Amino acid sequence: MRQGGDGLVSFPLPDLSGLPGLPDVPDDVGSLKALIDREIAALRADVRRRMETSPALASSPAHASSLGGRSLETFISGGPEPGEAPGGDDGDGRPCDMPGGDPWAGLYAGLSAIPVSAALLAPVQDETGEITDFVIRAGNHVRSAEWLEAPAGQVGKRFLEARPGAAASGLLAALIAVFTSGRALRGLTVDYTEERHGRLHRAPLLYYAAACDGQMLITWVPARSRTEILTLDAQHIASMGWGHWDLLSGAVDWSEGLHRIFRTDPQMPWSLTELCDAVLPGEVPVLAELITSVLAGEEPSWTRIRFRVFGEVRTLDLLGRPVAGTDGRPWGVHLVARDLTPQMRSRRRLAETRHETERLRQQAAAEQRVASVMREALLPKHTAELAELGLTVAAAYLPAEADAAVGGDWYKCRRLPDGRVLVAIGDAVGHGLDAVARMAQQRHALAGLAQTGASAGEMTTWLNELVCSDPSAMTATMITGHIDHDHVLRWACAGHPPPLLRRGNEVAPLPSEHLGPLLGLMPGYAYETAPVPLHRGDLLLLYTDGVVERRGEDITEGITSLSRHLSGNPGLSPGETVERVIADYRRTVHDDDACLLAIQVD
Known part of the structure; x- marks a missing residue:
């Protein structure tokens, strides 16, 4: 021990080269707490040993002269030396430590x-x-x-x-x-x-x-200085706090921010071993490495550790720093904590949102694939068989959304074994795969009924009973009919807009006095069949309501507009006619999918 020129007493720096290193990093709380206790006990024992073996201050001549012949203990306490009267005497009857005789003067x-x-x-x-x-x-x-x-x-x-x-x-x-x-x-x-x-x-x-x-x-x-207030605000805004552990005295000092992070009583900060009790089991080696590094005098970088605080997992970034004495050994530990729990929650919610978005995207893609396959299966391709019967046919499916593959709208146009041509178009209420499933059910049911040779009215009546008997089914609209060898259309209607007939420059809806209610609305209803002779050059356009329904307009206005469109383009083939309607459909705002089926008598 020596006294410097500034009057401070310091211990000589010890040679630490021969000291054993810290033991292996423990991986459980009990071992970590035992290591901390051993290191603190060893530190205290070493400091006491050095104090006992250092020369006493009172034996130093320099100190004896500077203290006026009094011992260090009596100088600090202000008490009398052994054999000296309490208070001493400066020779004039006044105590030497009480100038002027006033006991409060000192x-x-x-x-x-x-x-x-x-x-x-x-x-x-x-x-x-x-x-x-x-x-x-x-x-x-x-x-x-x-x-x-x-x-x-x-x-x-x-x-x-x-x-x-x-x-x-x-x-x-x-x-x-x-x-x-x-x-x-x-x-x-x-x-x-x-x-x-x-x-x-x-x-x-x-x-x-x-x-x-x-x-x-x-x-x-x-009560709170401006610096303290700013520090508290900074800790709160940055979700930070600090703690100091005096390893020699056992005193612990925590900032308000650290108490807020661990939700502890401001009067009862945790010791290092109590801090170990809050760490998650899987995080013990990480905390152990941080503490052992600090106890060894190192300054590790930020370390991310998870703690359990009142049943909640909190993620903290910890930065440790040893507080070393003049003997080179750390006598204190200083930890700075940054609470990342809010950010981790936000990241977790963002990850969950991304996961849900990806799941919905995959689900939508799967639905698109299924719908695309069903579209190919359910919306028929036209072959040369219809041309052999003197009919030219064109059809199209018009999705309201560009990425939609198929919905509840459907059509059918095929040659039957008896030589007639089955013509049908329909719209099952709803969207998505549920509407597709109902559409497929109705379309396949009609295909089966068509094999019986029944009339259009009879098939519509039977299909209505099928829809009414299914409690999970919803309503639907449909037109079905046959074109026979003489090019006569015999058709029935269940709540569907009537087809348009273009003959030369004139366009008009087919007479619909026999129009019946929607499928699934009235069980037991008998639908009628009405004949319409078709002439050479006639073009029959069947469509679903999505073609003629526009936001804010009555459906009759849409039918009138479609009629004008057909009359203004006489002589166009079914394919060209469908293309013109599609172009107009895409330019206007529609909320529903649509189907088109154009049939021309050659």
Whole structure:
């Protein structure tokens, strides 16, 4: 041990080259806590051993001269040397530590060394002996707020004169209680308010006071300095906190931010071993590596560790730093924590959203593939068989959305074994695969009924009974008919817009006096069949309501517009006619899918 030129006493730096390294990093809480306890015990034992083997300060001649012949213990305590009368004597009858015979004079002189605002008060009593105020006998030059005068400038004043806000804030009553009860005041927070020069000022102050021998010493500090407030705000905004563990004394100091992260009582910060109890089992090796590195004097980088706090998993980034003494060994551990739990929650929610989005995308893609396959199977391709019967046919499916493959709309046009041509178009209510399934059911049912040789009205009646008998089914519209060898269309209608017939330059809907209700609406209803002779060059256009329905318009306006479109393009083939309708459909706003089936008699 040596004394430097600045008067500080320091230990010589030890040679650490021969010290054994820390043991292997433990992987369970019990082993980690045992390691921490061993390291702390070893540190304390080593420090005590070095203190015991170091030469005593009292034996140092330099110290003996600087202390005026008094031992270090008596110099610090202020007590007498062995054999010396208490208080000593400077030869004139006054105690050497009590100048002027005033027993408080030593305290007066020492107030300037107190780093916080301090004052010595004497009570002022009324005729009944009640304390009504205090007199400021001494004070130092520390100001607890910019607008508050230092206590040294208020010596001789009454306390209420120097601090007029003391009565309203309850401070005066608290000081009187200290003086009368003899119990010290420890950390009373006072919201001190005072009017100065026509302006109100306020400062939260923390007061301490103790009475002795008819006088009282009070000290006070700002309850929260501006730096502390900014630090607290920074910790809150950044979700950060810090903790300091004194390995020698066992004292632990946590910031408010760290208490907020671990939801602990501000008066009960955790020790290092208690901190280990909160770590998740799988994270123990990570925390162990951090702590052992700090205890070894290293400064590891940020380490991400998960803790369980009141049943909630919190993810923290920890940065450890050893606090080393003059002997080179860390006597304290400083940890800074950054709470990443909110960010991890956001990332988890984002990942879940992405996963759900991807699942929906895959589901939509699967539906598209299924619908595409069903479209190929359900929406027929036209062959030369129809041309042999003197008919030219073109058809199209018009999705309301560009990526839709098929919906509830359908058509059918095929040659039957008896030589007739089955013509049908329909619309099952709904969208998506459910509508596709109902469409497929109705279309396949019609294909089966067509093999019986029944009329269009009979097939529609039977199909209506099928839909009505299914409790899960929804309504649908349909037109079905046959074109025979003489090119006569015999058709039935179930709530569907009637086909348009273009003959030369004239276009008109087919007569629909026999039109029946929607499929699935009225069980037992008998649909009728009506004949329509077709001439050479006639073009018959069947369509679903999606072609003629426009947002904000009546469906009759859409049918009239489609009729004008056909009459304005005479002589176009079925394929060209369908292409023109498709172009107009894509230019306007539609909310529903649509089908077109154009049949021309050659």
